[in-house]
Amino acid sequence: MILLNSCKDTITENIAYNYPKIEKQSVKEEYCGIEITDDYRNLENLKDSSVINWFKEQEKFTKNFLNKINGRDELFDRMKGYASKNEFETYFIRVLTNGNYFYLKHYAEDNAPKLYMKRSLKNDDEILFDPKDYEKGNDENFTIRSYAPSWDGKKVAIALTSGGREFSEILIIDVLSKKILVEGIPNFWGNLTWLPDNRGIAFMALADNFEKSADHFKNMNVSIYKLGLPASKKEIVLSKEVNPELHMTVSDIPVANFHNQTDKYIITDISGATAYADHYYCLSSNFFEQKEINWKPLAKKNDKIKKIRIYNDSIFALTxxxxxxxxxxxxxxxxxxxxxxxxxVTPKEGEVIDDFEITSKGIFFTTLLNGVKAKLYKFKNGNVTEVNLPIDAGYASISNLSPYHSELWLITMGWLNNYERFKYQPENEDFLSEEISPVADYPEFENFSVKEVEVTAHDGEKIPLSIIHNGKIKKNGENPTLMIAYGSYGISYEPFFNTDWLTWVEYGGVLAIAHVRGGGEKGNTWYEGGKKESKPNTWKDMISCTEFMIEKNYTSKNRTIVRGGSAGGIMAGRSITERPDLFAVAMIRVGVLNALRNEDGPNGDNNVKEFGSYKNPEECLALLEMDSYTKIEKGVDYPATIITAGLNDPRVVSWSPGKFAARLQELSTSNNPILFYVQSDGGHGFDAGKWKAIKEEANLFAFAFWQVGHPNFVLTH
Known part of the structure; x- marks a missing residue:
């Protein structure tokens, strides 16, 4: 156990930060009647060699800087040790009706997982595909982004990617021989499934010209590939162009949902970067054969459908x-x-229904209390009964085999409880452990404590706050406290087990996860309360939670760190621009920091549904309010800040955090370091290798610990 005995009061070294410079090319424009000066508009041109050189110089500068923080390498080794405690881990488990199990298996020493299968749970497993052995005449390191076994288990479609990119090519292998049947099926994005006859696949795809487009996510489609054809001969079967009757826009994302081989209907979601979608259905046989397709409406976005299924010609939905x-x-x-x-089914008071699955034994559904306390229930013959979970869980996820089978699986986790998998036993209504990989013990975390509290917000709302710390800490205001939140798309920050984060606690820090508005912890009202014109509640909730932690003497202003990523960058960026005095450090991972201009970047039109459009006067004012870049003011002492970006990121284009970093480096008068942590071979982070992801966490934590005066982390000159 590593306990923090003392911290220096402040970092007082007067260091000259010779940040890489780039010439400003200012643009003045009027947004909703207000003139805005954009000093770093030129950074949006990622085809300009001077811009790319600036990004790479920032990458080099930051790497050199972080390499000088003593204690960083020891922290990385400790994180790596925890990540290696299990000989291997398994995840993305798929079970077929014939009893076959397919899963990704990640050995501790490997950077990326391999695909395995078991003929049955009692059989030994066998390797099907190792991305390390896949060669395409270059030095790229491939990783499996998605996979789907055919319904009979005889073939597997595998989506591979590299360099942090989220788009992939698909290959199909024969399970018995392990031979590749076809490779290079292009433009895969997600939702991979097999046709009912096992003769082809359907998947969500990017447009054929997406790499040349300014917005990768425009004109997405559902495509079908049938075995025996060349890889390039996929057919677009659902898109704006193919289906004008669905009135899709160029930014809508069509998803074809086909969950079981015997499903009579297929449901399409016309969705995007927001919580709800338009839903239609048609006969699955007609869809896959492209014969007389008649899409019929199921629901619109304002029907607020979270999940929808058709079973025995009846709709079942969570709304x-x-x-x-x-x-x-x-x-x-x-x-x-x-x-x-x-x-x-209606929820009990205070609980929010999170998910449901239909089995032959009834409808099972999970609920959450404040996003952090999970329960499981069963509905059958008009009655609802609670099903006791095998452990006290903060997170519970259920999955079925099909509505016609009794099988139900449960996955549980908590802030201090590792991933566990169980199978439901309907005859006595309990669970048996069904672990395919060993569950490691972490005695190092045994003395850690979790407190779930509610904090009063600026407008009187009660914000759930999860506090994790060593049981031996003193409430003396000296504990480095990492404040984390997200607050977008109705996504709840449900408890999960993260040994990297718990290493922060082991080093004497406090973790505080704020369940701010914009998430789904308290249902739809909580989501709507942090969206578009209500978005300020997201960062104001974080500010309230930080003030609570200071008031309760967990920490003080020179020990607080705010962290947000992706859309959570709005929360973190606006927290430090609205209250720069409240935080010592900010960590912002691939964050949306120039929300006003987000609409004109890749994934911009798609996110209008969540954040708004500057073409709409009311939404334009909301975007101005949530734009962190334009809120940076000259002569203000901003906290030490580390901002990450991936040059291959299709979700948050790298110029959004880049412009924020450039302006903050120029205008902050605090002498606190502002580091722009660029990864020229990285994306949004989903498909980063294990060691690369852990190295990034070690860098972020070492930077923060150094800035709040942790004695183990000192900058060498």
Whole structure:
């Protein structure tokens, strides 16, 4: 156990930071009647060699800087040691009706997982595909982004990517011989499934010209590839162009949902970067054969459908249309009126229904209390009964085999509880452990404590706050405290086990996860309360939670660190621009920091649904308010800040954090370091190798610990 005995009061060294410079090319524009000066508009041109050189110089500068922080390498080794405690881990487990198990298996010494299968749970496993052995005539390191076994288990489609990119090419292998049947099926994005006859695959795809487009996410489609054809001969079967009757926009993302081989209907979601979608359905046989497709409407976005299934010609859905904490409803497929649909399950007071699955033994559903306390229930014959979980869980996820089978699986986790997998036993309504990989013990974390509290917000709302710390800490205001939040798309920050984060606690820090508005912890109202014009609640909730931690003497202003990533960059960026005095450090991972201009970047039109458009006067004012870049002012002492970006990131284009970093380096008068941590071979982070991801965490933590005066972390000159 590493305990923090003392911290220096402040970092007082007067260091000259010779940041890489780039010439400013200012642009003045009017947004919703207000003139805005954009000093670093030229950074948006990622085809300009001087811009790319600046990004790479920032990358070099930051790497050299971080390499000089003593204690960083020891921290990385400790994180790596925890990540290696298990000989291997398994995840993305798929079970077929014939009893086959498929899964990704990640050995401790490997950077990326391999694909394995078991003929049955009792059989030994066998390796099907190792991306290290896949060669395409270059030095790229491939990783498996997604996979899908055919319904009969005889073939597997595998989506491979490299360099942190999220788009992939698909190859298909024969399970028995392990031979590649076809490779190079292009433009895969997600939702990979097999056709009912096992003769081809369907998947969500990017447009054929996406790499040349300014917005990778425009004109996405659902494509079908049939075995025996050349890899390039995929057919677009669902898109704006193919289906004008669906009134799709160029930024809409179509998803074809086909969950079981015997599904009579296929459901399409016309969605995007927001919590809800438009839903349609048609006969699956017609869709896959492209014969007389007649898409019929199921629901619109304002019906607030979180999940929808069709079973025995009846709809089952999870909706917030009449209950902000969600209800499970049902209705026949004829004459659908969501205001008159039959409610079969309502949540208990204070709980939010999170998910449901249909099995032959009933409908099972999970609920959350404040996003951090999970429960499981069963609905059958008009009655709801609670199913006791095998452990006290903060997170519970369920999956079925099909509505016609009794099988149900449960995954649990908590802030201090590792991933565990169970199989439901319907005859006595309990669970048996079904671990395919060993579960490591972490005695180093045994004395850690979790407190779930509620904090009063600026407007009187109660914000859930999860506090994790060593049981022996003293409330003396000297504990480095990492404040974390997200707050977008209705996504809840549910408890999960992260040994990297717990290493922060082991080193004497406190973790505080703020369940701010914009997330889904308290249902639809909580989500809507941090969206578009209500977005300021997201960072104001973080500010309230930080003030609470200081008031309760966990920490002080010169010990607080705010962290946000992706859309959570809005929260972190606006927290330090609204209250720069409240935080000692900011960590912002691939963050949305120039929200006003986000619409004109890749993934911009798609995110209009969540954040708004500057073309709409009211939403334009909201975007101005949430734009961290334009809120940076001259002559203000901003906290030490480390900002990351990936040059291959299609979700948050690298110029958004880049412009923020450049302006902050120029205008901050605090003499606190502002580091722009660019990864020229990185993306949004989803497909980064294990050791690369851990190295990034070690860099971020070492920077923060150094800045709050942790004695183990000192900058060498």
């Amino acid at each position: 917030a249309i009449n209950n902000e904490s969600f209800e499970i409803v049902t209705k026949g497929l004829k004459n659908i009126d969501w205001n008159k649909i039959k409610v079969i």
